[in-house]
Amino acid sequence: MSRTLLLSALTFLLLPGLATARWIDDIVKIDVEATGPVEFSHYNHLDALGKKCTLCHNRVFNIVRSKNPEFTMDDMRKGKACGARHNGKKAFAVDDDCSACHPTHDIVFAVEDGDATFPHSVHTEMYGCADCHTDIFIPDQKKNPRFTMDQMSEGEACGACHDGDTAFSVDDNCDTCHDM
Ligand code: HEC
Ligand code: HEC
Ligand code: HEC
Ligand code: HEC
Ligand code: HEC
Structure with a gap:
């Protein structure tokens, strides 16, 4: 053979x-x-x-x-479409792991002094989508307001976690986020 x-x-x-x-x-x-x-x-x-x-x-x-029809996540939570099986009994529930079905990509913020990159996957390993969306970030760069480093130092946007306690601070470590 x-x-x-x-x-x-x-x-x-x-x-x-x-x-x-x-x-x-x-x-x-x-x-x-x-x-x-x-x-x-x-x-x-x-x-x-x-x-x-x-x-x-x-x-x-x-x-x-x-x-x-176009199904919503709420339809699925009620057992429609993917939710017919993805209900936590027959297969993982739709609320268990968003990124299993919705893959994310890195986001680049254009900044004059050096673009900043947000690595989604590093964060989705530690957090659920709802930890950031939509309270801290609207998942759409056009709809999301722009933030200054001063606002971040006061706890907004990336600064909600990058405060030197939960994660490295925005007051230094510039080149961990920026190409500078
Ligand atoms: C098992 C796969 C699966 C998982 C897990 C899943 N989704 Fe979805 N999601 C889909 C599919 C498929 C659609 C599109 C359905 C359609 O267009 O008919 C969708 C649609 C959506 C939509 C647009 C419709 C709406 O409900 O507004 C959003 C937003 C969304 N998903 C967010 C999430 C979030 C957040 C999570 C985690 C809590 C999640 N999804 C988990 C498969 C999944
Ligand atoms: C676990 C559920 C599931 C099983 C089992 C399944 N499918 Fe599908 N199939 C889907 C989904 C979801 C779609 C996309 C529906 C949509 O988005 O409108 C689809 C779409 C299709 C399409 C349309 C593709 C296109 O591009 O137009 C064909 C053809 C198809 N399936 C054939 C099959 C055949 C043949 C089998 C068995 C060998 C099968 N499916 C088994 C879930 C399944
Ligand atoms: C640690 C926070 C955080 C987590 C967790 C997170 N995201 Fe995001 N997401 C962001 C940020 C920041 C942006 C960019 C916002 C902007 O462009 O202003 C973004 C943008 C997006 C976008 C828009 C992408 C584009 O090209 O415009 C989508 C879609 C998205 N996220 C989906 C998800 C999904 C699905 C999950 C869970 C699997 C998730 N996100 C988890 C922070 C997060
Ligand atoms: C946790 C990641 C992170 C760190 C650390 C960080 N930045 Fe940023 N920075 C960003 C992001 C993301 C933006 C874009 C925000 C937006 O457009 O909404 C930004 C925007 C900026 C801007 C334009 C907005 C403004 O405030 O003028 C400058 C300049 C800047 N950063 C400089 C710095 C410097 C200097 C440091 C170090 C002291 C630093 N950044 C540390 C993520 C970071
Ligand atoms: C929900 C909390 C949270 C938010 C919001 C958040 N981060 Fe993070 N981020 C973390 C944690 C936790 C770590 C890992 C711990 C550490 O390195 O201090 C991390 C790590 C990182 C890393 C290092 C990745 C690596 O490869 O080690 C970068 C770069 C980063 N974040 C950028 C950003 C940017 C840019 C934003 C805003 C657009 C942001 N983060 C928003 C919690 C967050």
Whole structure:
């Protein structure tokens, strides 16, 4: 048996659900204005649930995407859409781990003396989205007001935590945040 054949036979034996479901696209991209796109992986789900399309189609999600309404997180908390399983019993609850479904990226603040970078992922490892959104930051640079370092020293924006106690202070460590 050739190496490729052996490999595919092995893949088939080890991952029967996956191997036979390859005819559908893995990733479905769901556009969400407030958070950026959510990428739903068919393969991850079929791997965990078995090759059972009818678990979701068309009871929870119509296969014709235009037939699905736009669900809110509150709908999901009430058991609709992803919340049909992501309820803390059958799978992690939607309130457990926002970043599992809503990936974040680093934010760059344009500053004349040297741009400041906010590394989202460093923070989402320690905090939930709701620790910052929307009380400290609106998740949209256009809607969010700009802050001065003086305001931050008084505890606003990054200064809510970067006060020398919870995290390193904004009164020094300039080059930890800024390109300077
Ligand atoms: C865990 C739930 C789940 C399972 C199981 C599932 N799907 Fe899906 N499927 C989705 C979701 C979510 C969407 C996107 C719905 C939307 O955003 O409108 C989708 C979309 C689709 C689409 C439309 C893709 C597009 O780009 O238009 C097809 C086709 C599809 N699924 C086929 C299948 C088939 C075939 C199976 C079984 C092998 C399957 N699905 C199993 C959740 C699931
Ligand atoms: C299991 C996956 C999943 C998890 C976990 C999740 N979301 Fe979502 N969220 C989605 C999907 C999918 C949509 C888009 C639904 C649609 O358009 O039909 C969405 C939509 C949203 C929206 C826009 C709709 C609305 O409710 O205003 C916001 C804001 C949002 N999510 C925030 C969050 C926050 C904050 C958390 C954590 C508390 C979270 N999400 C956890 C999957 C998830
Ligand atoms: C420690 C605070 C903090 C936490 C925790 C946090 N964020 Fe943010 N987030 C920010 C800041 C700061 C910005 C930038 C605000 C601005 O542009 O003025 C931002 C911006 C965003 C944006 C807009 C991005 C853009 O390109 O405009 C989205 C979407 C977002 N956050 C989603 C999330 C999600 C989802 C989570 C949880 C997984 C999360 N955030 C957790 C601080 C946080
Ligand atoms: C915790 C991260 C952080 C630290 C530490 C920090 N900054 Fe900033 N700084 C920022 C962010 C983020 C902005 C942009 C805020 C906005 O636009 O809303 C900013 C904005 C600025 C601005 C433009 C606004 C203003 O106040 O004039 C200057 C200048 C500046 N920082 C200088 C400094 C200097 C000098 C230090 C060290 C004493 C410093 N920063 C420490 C994150 C930080
Ligand atoms: C909810 C609290 C909180 C807020 C708000 C917050 N941070 Fe942080 N940040 C932390 C903590 C805690 C650490 C890690 C502890 C430390 O390094 O002192 C950290 C670490 C960092 C680091 C170091 C990352 C690394 O690689 O070690 C940077 C850079 C940073 N924050 C920038 C920012 C900027 C810029 C803002 C505002 C846009 C901000 N943070 C807002 C709590 C916060």
